[in-house]
Amino acid sequence: MSSRKIVVSQSGGGYRSIRQAIEASSPGSLIVVQAGHYQENLLLDRVVTIAAEDGPGSVKVTAPSGPAVVLTAESAALNGLTIEAADPQSPAVVFEQGQLAMTECDVSSGAWATIFVLGRASLQMRSSRVGNTVGAGVVVTASAGSVLDDCTLDQLGTSGVVVGESGVLRLRASTVSQVQGNGVCLNGQGTIDIEDCEIIGAVKPALAVEQQAGAAVRRLSIRDGRGIGAYLATTGSVSMEDSRISGSGHDGVFVGNRCAPRLTRLTVSRSGRHGMRFIGQSAGVLERCTVQNASEAAVSLDERSNPEFTRLEIEGGKDGVHLEGGADPYLRQVQIVDISGTGIQATGDARGSFENVTIDRCGGTGVSASGGARTSISGLSLRASGGPGLKVLDAALTCAEGDFAGTGGHGVEAGDGAELSLSRCRVRDGKASGAVFTARSAGTINDSEFTGNAGDGVSVESNEIVRLLDVTVRDNRGAGLRRVVASADTVIVEGLTSNRNGEPDVETLAVTAGEGGAATTATEERAPAARAGDPLQELLGLVGLAGVKAEVSSLVNLNKMSQRRKEAGLSAPPMARHLVFAGPPGTGKTTVARLYGTILAELRVLRSGHLVEVARADLVASIIGGTAIKTTEAFNRALGGVLFIDEAYTLSSSGRGTGPDFGKEAIDTLVKLMEDHRDDVVVIAAGYTKDMKQFMETNPGLESRFSRTIEFESYSAPELVTIVENQAVKHDYVLDEELRAALHDYFEVMPKDGTFGNGRTARKVFERLADRQATRLAMATGMLTDEDLRLLTAADLTDR
Numbered sequence: 001m002s003s004r005k006i007v008v009s010q011s012g013g014g015y016r017s018i019r020q021a022i023e024a025s026s027p028g029s030l031i032v033v034q035a036g037h038y039q040e041n042l043l044l045d046r047v048v049t050i051a052a053e054d055g056p057g058s059v060k061v062t063a064p065s066g067p068a069v070v071l072t073a074e075s076a077a078l079n080g081l082t083i084e085a086a087d088p089q090s091p092a093v094v095f096e097q098g099q100l101a102m103t104e105c106d107v108s109s110g111a112w113a114t115i116f117v118l119g120r121a122s123l124q125m126r127s128s129r130v131g132n133t134v135g136a137g138v139v140v141t142a143s144a145g146s147v148l149d150d151c152t153l154d155q156l157g158t159s160g161v162v163v164g165e166s167g168v169l170r171l172r173a174s175t176v177s178q179v180q181g182n183g184v185c186l187n188g189q190g191t192i193d194i195e196d197c198e199i200i201g202a203v204k205p206a207l208a209v210e211q212q213a214g215a216a217v218r219r220l221s222i223r224d225g226r227g228i229g230a231y232l233a234t235t236g237s238v239s240m241e242d243s244r245i246s247g248s249g250h251d252g253v254f255v256g257n258r259c260a261p262r263l264t265r266l267t268v269s270r271s272g273r274h275g276m277r278f279i280g281q282s283a284g285v286l287e288r289c290t291v292q293n294a295s296e297a298a299v300s301l302d303e304r305s306n307p308e309f310t311r312l313e314i315e316g317g318k319d320g321v322h323l324e325g326g327a328d329p330y331l332r333q334v335q336i337v338d339i340s341g342t343g344i345q346a347t348g349d350a351r352g353s354f355e356n357v358t359i360d361r362c363g364g365t366g367v368s369a370s371g372g373a374r375t376s377i378s379g380l381s382l383r384a385s386g387g388p389g390l391k392v393l394d395a396a397l398t399c400a401e402g403d404f405a406g407t408g409g410h411g412v413e414a415g416d417g418a419e420l421s422l423s424r425c426r427v428r429d430g431k432a433s434g435a436v437f438t439a440r441s442a443g444t445i446n447d448s449e450f451t452g453n454a455g456d457g458v459s460v461e462s463n464e465i466v467r468l469l470d471v472t473v474r475d476n477r478g479a480g481l482r483r484v485v486a487s488a489d490t491v492i493v494e495g496l497t498s499n500r501n502g503e504p505d506v507e508t509l510a511v512t513a514g515e516g517g518a519a520t521t522a523t524e525e526r527a528p529a530a531r532a533g534d535p536l537q538e539l540l541g542l543v544g545l546a547g548v549k550a551e552v553s554s555l556v557n558l559n560k561m562s563q564r565r566k567e568a569g570l571s572a573p574p575m576a577r578h579l580v581f582a583g584p585p586g587t588g589k590t591t592v593a594r595l596y597g598t599i600l601a602e603l604r605v606l607r608s609g610h611l612v613e614v615a616r617a618d619l620v621a622s623i624i625g626g627t628a629i630k631t632t633e634a635f636n637r638a639l640g641g642v643l644f645i646d647e648a649y650t651l652s653s654s655g656r657g658t659g660p661d662f663g664k665e666a667i668d669t670l671v672k673l674m675e676d677h678r679d680d681v682v683v684i685a686a687g688y689t690k691d692m693k694q695f696m697e698t699n700p701g702l703e704s705r706f707s708r709t710i711e712f713e714s715y716s717a718p719e720l721v722t723i724v725e726n727q728a729v730k731h732d733y734v735l736d737e738e739l740r741a742a743l744h745d746y747f748e749v750m751p752k753d754g755t756f757g758n759g760r761t762a763r764k765v766f767e768r769l770a771d772r773q774a775t776r777l778a779m780a781t782g783m784l785t786d787e788d789l790r791l792l793t794a795a796d797l798t799d800r
Contacts, residue, residue, distance in 0.1 A: 006021045007021075007053075010036040018061065022043065022046065029046075029048050035053070036060075037060045038060065045073050051079035057082060057106070059082065060082040067085055067094045070095055076100055076101070077101040078103070095117065099144075100121070101124040102126070104127045104128060106129045108130070108132060111134065113139040114135070114137050114138065115137070115139065116139050117139070118140075120144055122145055123147070124146070127151070129154070130156075131154060131156065136160070137160045138153065139164070140190070141166070146170070148171050151174040152175050152177075156180065159204075163213070164213075168191050177201055179203065182206065183199030183206040184206070187211045189212045192215050192216075194207075194216070194220050196219045196220075197220050199222045202225040205229070206227070209231070210233050213234045214236035216239050221245075221246075222248070227248070227250050228248060229268065230245060230254070232259045233259055235257070238260075240264070241263075244269070246269040247269070251275070252276060256280035258280060260282065260285075263285075264289075265289070275299060278299075278300070281303060281304045283305065283306050286310070290312075290314075291313070293315070297321065297322035299320070308621075314336040316338050320336040320342065320359070320362065323344075323351075323352045327351070327352065328617050329617070334358070336362065337359075338361050339362045342364040342365045343362045343382070345365075345368045346368070346369045346373035346375040347373050349372040349373065352375045352376075353377075355379055356378075359380070361383065362384075364387045365391045366387075367389070368390075368392075371395060372394065373397075374395065374590070375395070375397050376397070376399070376637060378399075378637055380399060380401070380403070381403050382402070386409075387407070387408050388409035388412070394415075395417070398612055400422075402427075404425070404430065405430075407431065409431065410432045410436045411432075411450065412425075412427060413435075414437045414441035415441055419441075421641070424446070426449050427448070430454060431454050433478065439462060442466060442598075444467040444469065444609065446470060446610075452476065455477065456473075456503075458473055459483075460490075461485065465492065465535065467609075468492070468494070469494050469495060473498045474500050474501060477501075479504060479506045480501040482506045535595045547713065548592060548712055551708075552596055556599055556603070563603060577678065578705050579684045582711050586759040587715065597641050607641070613644045618630065628665055631670060631673075639680050640681070643682070646686050649688070651664075652695050652698040675701075715762070717744050723762035724763075736793050738794040739792055742797050743797065747762075770792070772795075776796060
């Protein structure tokens with residue numbers, strides 16, 4: 001290829017226009033342009049290099065209409081040019097084939113985009129600036145691969161960089177600032193590689209990755225945006241490492257739409273809302289991430305999201321970790337320091353497993369579980385909480401290996417509907433009692449101590465079963481153990497050590513109103529009787545489930561006879577220790593498992609009978625060798641009680657990108673552990689009937705260990721109505737007859753497909769009834785009676 005130098009000069013001594021020089025050039029020519037303002041369109045139809053003789057800024061090319069630069073040749077290069085398009089309908093640079101190299105150029109337009117790379121084209125842009133007061137900076141849909149290196153994109157009317165369709169772009173050492181849209185936006189199947197870049201002052205999400213797009217990000221700084229920092233809602237691959245997001249007006253990181261990013265050494269600070277928010281069944285793996293001074297929760301998880309965190313640090317701000325909406329994350333090595341609100345809060349049927357957690361100086365409750373949550377924590381160090389250390393209300397919480405010091409309220413507080421399992425914990429130097437069970441709370445405290453607290457060591461005022469096994473209470477200002485209960489056998493105490501407390505231990509039996517109408521108390525013990533906290537009676541009192549009740553009653557009787565035979569020196573009869581609970585969701589499988597464990601504990605078949613509920617995310621890791629560790633840790637937490645594996649069939653199929661072998665590893669590990677600890681745990685695997693049959697076939701050892709299957713059938717319409725009525729009674733409402741009939745018809749015609757939730761559906765219907773009644777009464781005129789406040793009518797079933 002020949003090389004030739006051509007000069008362009010408006011003062012003579014060369015071609016008067018760049019276009020003329022291009023037409024006169026031969027392939028490989030160098031066109032040197034002297035300083036000046038050239039109003040023309042450049043059609044690069046041959047391989048040339050066009051350079052400003054006096055360097056960047058000395059040559060300006062303005063296209064009165066259409067694009068300023070179009071490439072049709074195999075390649076071309078532009079050096080040091082200022083390029084602008086005056087046409088509001090046309091980008092300044094557009095090409096769909098060839099490779100265009102631009103160095104030290106300044107490109108601007110007032111159209112929908114400044115540079116548009118499409119088809120089979122490739123842009124190689126270095127040390128340049130792109131501006132556009134109306135539209136986007138650079139739009140890439142070409143798959144050939146483009147590069148922006150050491151570039152500045154600023155003062156943009158919409159987004160800085162857009163990669164769509166099958167576009168491929170590498171963005172390196174560049175800055176995107178003051179954009180009215182996204183800093184970087186990816187959609188379609190576009191992919192981007194970002195390294196050593198900054199996005200400053202974006203109005204919309206600074207980094208947005210949607211649809212099937214993918215992004216690999218290293219050392220990206222996002223700061224001072226008015227919207228979300230990083231919006232990740234793609235089914236494609238996303239990774240971010242060694243990056244920072246600060247001063248976002250909304251969430252620092254938002255993950256949705258089943259996205260599963262890998263975030264490593266990411267720091268998020270000063271977010272206007274959450275530091276990180278996960279919704280829409282999103283997942284992902286996060287390692288060594290830090291969230292600082294978030295206005296709301298540092299990490300918020302909702303809508304069945306289930307990411308995995310390792311070495312998460314939360315510093316300052318309001319709340320630490322917030323779970324709701326069935327979220328089921330796994331967090332290991334978590335440190336929460338100097339926050340004003342709650343350390344960990346689980347509500348709204350959330351699950352979640354936490355290991356090795358430190359909470360130091362939180363203004364509110366250390367760990368709170370409510371609203372049907374079922375959460376477990378192993379290894380908790382909690383210091384100087386403003387409120388209770390643990391607070392459980394209408395939820396289940398399992399905590400093992402905990403150390404609580406200097407709590408502002410009770411160390412452990414179990415309220416109405418709580419199911420608390422506490423093992424190998426120490427609660428000390430709190431400003432109230434060590435542990436308090438109130439209202440209708442139940443639980444087990446095992447191998448734990450309560451010392452130096454300002455109130456009682458342990459106080460029980462519940463009518464449900466509370467077990468204290470190998471518990472030490474000493475040096476508390478109140479009583480070591482205070483019992484104010486309706487029945488002496490409500491509190492089961494084995495191995496209590498109580499000394500050096502400020503008051504003697506107290507046992508008071510609260511007796512309901514007698515003939516005189518006033519409540520009285522008694523200090524003598526009463527003979528055991530059928531009690532409200534009797535787990536077998538509670539099981540038999542559940543709505544429906546006739547077949548289940550018969551099966552479980554048979555198992556209970558078999559265990560009773562086994563104990564009797566052992567006492568008589570006879571061999572124990574063969575019986576199925578581990579069970580399969582098969583059936584649709586919402587049919588009470590978890591509730592029955594919990595009650596079964598409690599029954600076995602009362603029969604002394606199990607040590608504590610506590611329930612540890614897990615799912616695939618609690619057992620399967622995303623790294624080789626991690627699954628066996630996670631599975632063993634979860635299994636060990638259940639020793640002495642019941643391990644309930646929800647949707648167990650998912651272990652035999654790949655999920656969330658971890659691959660089928662990891663699920664198989666969990667199954668193999670479980671089979672071995674079930675054999676090694678066959679006398680110290682009951683394992684219950686639950687899921688749809690058809691799926692559980694297939695699950696049993698995946699490992700030869702499963703069928704031998706799970707020799708009995710109990711079928712849970714969907715509730716009938718009358719049974720669903722009864723569940724709604726029970727919810728109403730629990731919350732002081734009454735259903736009128738017309739509403740009962742309407743509910744029956746409503747449940748009768750309701751589709752019983754895969755989305756039907758059985759008991760959950762009935763409870764949601766009740767919640768909507770209460771919401772609708774509140775709206776109806778708020779619009780009513782006149783005085784409302786207590787009866788009006790309690791009564792739910794057929795009108796409240798409308799607009800559901």
